[in-house]
Amino acid sequence: MDLLIKNIDIVTMDDCNKVIKNGYIGIKDDKISLVSDSLPKGTQWKEQIDGKRKIAIPGLVNGHSHSAMTLMRNYADDMALETWLFDNIFPVEAKLTEEFVYWGTMLGIVEMLKSGVIAFADMYMFMEEVARAVTETGIKANICKSPVQFFEDGELKRLDKSQGTIDYYNKYHNAADGRIKVFVEIHSTYMFNERTLANAAALAKQLNTGIHIHLLETAAEVESSNRDYGMTSVEICKKTGVLDVPVLAAHCVHMTDSDLEIMKAAGASICHNPTSNLKLGSGIARIPDMLDMGINVCLGTDGAASNNNLNMFEEMNLAALIHKGAAMNPQLMKAKDVLKMGTCNGAKALGFEDSGMIKEGMKGDLILIDTDKPHLYPKTNPVSAIVYSAQASDTDTVIIDGKIIMQDRKFKNIDEEKVMFEADALSRKLLT
Amino acid sequence: MDLLIKNIDIVTMDDCNKVIKNGYIGIKDDKISLVSDSLPKGTQWKEQIDGKRKIAIPGLVNGHSHSAMTLMRNYADDMALETWLFDNIFPVEAKLTEEFVYWGTMLGIVEMLKSGVIAFADMYMFMEEVARAVTETGIKANICKSPVQFFEDGELKRLDKSQGTIDYYNKYHNAADGRIKVFVEIHSTYMFNERTLANAAALAKQLNTGIHIHLLETAAEVESSNRDYGMTSVEICKKTGVLDVPVLAAHCVHMTDSDLEIMKAAGASICHNPTSNLKLGSGIARIPDMLDMGINVCLGTDGAASNNNLNMFEEMNLAALIHKGAAMNPQLMKAKDVLKMGTCNGAKALGFEDSGMIKEGMKGDLILIDTDKPHLYPKTNPVSAIVYSAQASDTDTVIIDGKIIMQDRKFKNIDEEKVMFEADALSRKLLT
Numbered sequence: 001m002d003l004l005i006k007n008i009d010i011v012t013m014d015d016c017n018k019v020i021k022n023g024y025i026g027i028k029d030d031k032i033s034l035v036s037d038s039l040p041k042g043t044q045w046k047e048q049i050d051g052k053r054k055i056a057i058p059g060l061v062n063g064h065s066h067s068a069m070t071l072m073r074n075y076a077d078d079m080a081l082e083t084w085l086f087d088n089i090f091p092v093e094a095k096l097t098e099e100f101v102y103w104g105t106m107l108g109i110v111e112m113l114k115s116g117v118i119a120f121a122d123m124y125m126f127m128e129e130v131a132r133a134v135t136e137t138g139i140k141a142n143i144c145k146s147p148v149q150f151f152e153d154g155e156l157k158r159l160d161k162s163q164g165t166i167d168y169y170n171k172y173h174n175a176a177d178g179r180i181k182v183f184v185e186i187h188s189t190y191m192f193n194e195r196t197l198a199n200a201a202a203l204a205k206q207l208n209t210g211i212h213i214h215l216l217e218t219a220a221e222v223e224s225s226n227r228d229y230g231m232t233s234v235e236i237c238k239k240t241g242v243l244d245v246p247v248l249a250a251h252c253v254h255m256t257d258s259d260l261e262i263m264k265a266a267g268a269s270i271c272h273n274p275t276s277n278l279k280l281g282s283g284i285a286r287i288p289d290m291l292d293m294g295i296n297v298c299l300g301t302d303g304a305a306s307n308n309n310l311n312m313f314e315e316m317n318l319a320a321l322i323h324k325g326a327a328m329n330p331q332l333m334k335a336k337d338v339l340k341m342g343t344c345n346g347a348k349a350l351g352f353e354d355s356g357m358i359k360e361g362m363k364g365d366l367i368l369i370d371t372d373k374p375h376l377y378p379k380t381n382p383v384s385a386i387v388y389s390a391q392a393s394d395t396d397t398v399i400i401d402g403k404i405i406m407q408d409r410k411f412k413n414i415d416e417e418k419v420m421f422e423a424d425a426l427s428r429k430l431l432t
Numbered sequence: 433m434d435l436l437i438k439n440i441d442i443v444t445m446d447d448c449n450k451v452i453k454n455g456y457i458g459i460k461d462d463k464i465s466l467v468s469d470s471l472p473k474g475t476q477w478k479e480q481i482d483g484k485r486k487i488a489i490p491g492l493v494n495g496h497s498h499s500a501m502t503l504m505r506n507y508a509d510d511m512a513l514e515t516w517l518f519d520n521i522f523p524v525e526a527k528l529t530e531e532f533v534y535w536g537t538m539l540g541i542v543e544m545l546k547s548g549v550i551a552f553a554d555m556y557m558f559m560e561e562v563a564r565a566v567t568e569t570g571i572k573a574n575i576c577k578s579p580v581q582f583f584e585d586g587e588l589k590r591l592d593k594s595q596g597t598i599d600y601y602n603k604y605h606n607a608a609d610g611r612i613k614v615f616v617e618i619h620s621t622y623m624f625n626e627r628t629l630a631n632a633a634a635l636a637k638q639l640n641t642g643i644h645i646h647l648l649e650t651a652a653e654v655e656s657s658n659r660d661y662g663m664t665s666v667e668i669c670k671k672t673g674v675l676d677v678p679v680l681a682a683h684c685v686h687m688t689d690s691d692l693e694i695m696k697a698a699g700a701s702i703c704h705n706p707t708s709n710l711k712l713g714s715g716i717a718r719i720p721d722m723l724d725m726g727i728n729v730c731l732g733t734d735g736a737a738s739n740n741n742l743n744m745f746e747e748m749n750l751a752a753l754i755h756k757g758a759a760m761n762p763q764l765m766k767a768k769d770v771l772k773m774g775t776c777n778g779a780k781a782l783g784f785e786d787s788g789m790i791k792e793g794m795k796g797d798l799i800l801i802d803t804d805k806p807h808l809y810p811k812t813n814p815v816s817a818i819v820y821s822a823q824a825s826d827t828d829t830v831i832i833d834g835k836i837i838m839q840d841r842k843f844k845n846i847d848e849e850k851v852m853f854e855a856d857a858l859s860r861k862l863l864t
Binding site (some may be wrong): 011070071073074076078079080081084088107110111114115122219275277279280281282283284304307308309310311316317318320321322324325326328329330331332333334335372373374375377378379380381384385388389391392393394410416419420423424427431 | 741757805810
């Protein structure tokens with residue numbers, strides 16, 4: 001066998017939510033080959049990690065991000081949504097090139113890996129560069145490409161670019177040893193129209209893949225959808241076939257009962273982005289209702305320009321807290337359910353069905369949390385410790401497809417200093 | 433001069449909210465003697481710190497805690513308030529002795545120092561032990577003692593113990609080179625009655641000190657106050673003289689307009705505990721209204737049993753986010769106002785009027801944040817970076833009264849390993 005992690009507390013997140021104290025995890029090739037409280041005799045291991053005072057959990061999955069927006073971190077805060085977007089973000093984004101997106105994404109990936117993220121869903125521009133950064137770093141990603149080009153000569157035209165999406169899909173889907181999944185991007189129902197929504201849905205069906213979409217993030221979208229389509233954004237998605245394929249829908253803050261029923265019936269996944277929804281004043285999504293209905297809800301950071309980090313520990317903490325407070329009910333959003341949102345629900349939503357649990361036969365995608373810190377003593381409930389007490393910086397080791405990407409917070413094959421340097425220099429060029 | 437910090441970005445939090453890039457901070461004895469963008473020639477320094485890639489901010493102040501409750505961290509979560517309190521916390525607290533409180537407080541202090549906290553307000557039992565831990569570690573604290581013993585032989589009796597509070601005040605107020613302030617504890621209006629409230633207020637007046645109180649944390653308190661006093665908790669505090677002295681009122685979740693007017697007129701300080709209020713389902717306090725009115729609002733963690741850490745970076749982040757989301761207004765709770773709540777407003781509320789700003793003549797109470805981390809690149813707005821992007825673990829150096837307590841995350845005079853070991857062992861004894 002290849003790798004043995006011993007003396008480790010394991011939060012498996014398997015179907016029985018099993019927690020093993022002082023156990024063993026074995027990895028062969030890219031898969032988990034052993035999860036046990038005792039070590040079978042006679043097996044030889046090429047490499048061993050002592051897991052004493054550490055907790056193993058499935059790697060975190062960031063269900064919605066625009067990673068390259070790290071370049072705009074802390075650039076524009078505490079302002080009205082329109083001022084933020086039209087006067088600050090859009091003018092900067094108009095200056096982006098391949099180089100900016102590559103290094104911005106690299107910075108985002110380095111930050112995410114150091115925060116225990118093993119896979120992320122990304123939606124942005126120059127997506128070839130995102131694929132390149134994912135390939136080079138060893139992380140997993142669900143990336144997407146829009147079949148519509150919105151503007152030409154500054155005018156909103158919604159031009160058909162389906163062939164670009166088909167080529168992108170053919171080039172990258174299941175590339176990087178299967179670490180990449182490609183979905184079709186639908187930015188939103190308000191940037192598309194009925195024809196382009198139907199075309200995108202047909203394209204996803206033709207490619208046998210899913211769709212990543214921003215859905216009902218703001219109250220303004222509720223109004224515009226009613227005005228433009230005479231129905232809710234969810235209803236127009238249903239009508240145009242968008243919900244006939246696997247859907248990863250970000251935000252979903254303003255959903256009617258009927259919208260939720262449609263999402264549930266379609267088997268769509270919803271990505272909750274608590275920091276971004278709060279920071280932009282979008283509102284508080286009906287997550288407890290969604291979980292009650294059995295909808296697959298995962299967690300995401302959104303871009304660093306509206307967060308301002310890519311820290312899934314903070315998203316788990318927030319998700320566990322805000323719905324209790326808003327509903328004045330401390331029994332909502334239990335720690336184990338939130339950890340499930342941050343791990344296996346995310347893996348499922350992104351199309352990595354063989355990830356998200358520490359279980360024999362699943363991919364070797366897991367992280368080790370260093371609990372030898374004052375804020376993680378005493379050693380009581382490991383699930384509560386991860387959701388309520390831990391910081392992203394407690395991530396000690398990141399293993400993806402059985403490969404050690406980071407150990408003792410040091411990367412094996414990524415030049416972290418160079419990434420920070422390049423991104424900082426480019427950001428200064430971009431923001432001045 | 434004693435200590436020079438050079439090449440440092442400084443968020444002064446002084447009256448003009450000045451930010452100095454690549455500047456200098458000088459410290460002589462226990463006070464800040466220099467804050468400048470240039471270094472006066474000819475001055476000799478005993479010790480120098482290179483502040484390159486670091487940000488200096490005033491040390492954080494935790495305005496409300498029960499530090500020894502670290503022993504109950506992650507012990508009881510996600511349950512109804514009554515189940516949590518009566519079936520889990522109270523039975524454990526009944527077993528506490530001096531030893532438990534000492535080591536639990538030590539664990540809390542070590543956690544807080546490593547999170548950039550230079551002062552905290554504490555309310556608990558065996559307060560002699562809290563004073564001992566504060567004295568030994570070098571942190572500052574506002575500690576308090578109740579003039580009322582609630583129970584005897586299991587019966588609620590509200591016995592007068594004023595002399596104990598007087599003795600405690602005489603022994604500890606301004607002790608440890610002025611690092612300790614002693615207030616009178618009023619647990620809450622519902623554990624006191626009209627007579628004991630008036631007595632406690634008179635005692636605080638007699639000692640010329642302030643009062644630390646839990647005020648209107650839950651909707652249940654609104655009801656009980658109306659039932660027991662025929663008025664709100666704030667109104668009975670006013671009637672009994674509680675608001676005639678400096679008051680540090682924790683929570684204040686359920687306040688009427690009139691309650692807020694009374695608090696404002698009294699010059700009372702309010703401590704917002706966002707994590708605890710959310711986690712216990714208490715609700716969301718009217719913090720934006722309080723700030724608009726000019727009330728001095730600070731931030732606190734509450735105890736680790738309802739949080740589950742003592743992480744003021746998380747409290748700042750939450751305070752900046754939740755009110756924007758709840759009111760759907762991204763312009764509320766700007767980063768600079770939240771950082772003020774976490775630093776100088778807290779120092780003022782605890783009675784450390786000479787702390788909370790990096791300004792010549794103020795006490796040398798400051799922390800250095802290490803920004804050489806992916807999640808703190810690129811270097812744009814340092815105030816946003818601290819409130820929205822940073823983690824507690826980014827605290828590199830803690831200086832209190834001009835003394836370096838922690839540098840490069842290592843303590844000068846605290847045996848961190850021993851504290852974690854002792855607290856862990858005692859917690860196992862306590863919780864089984």
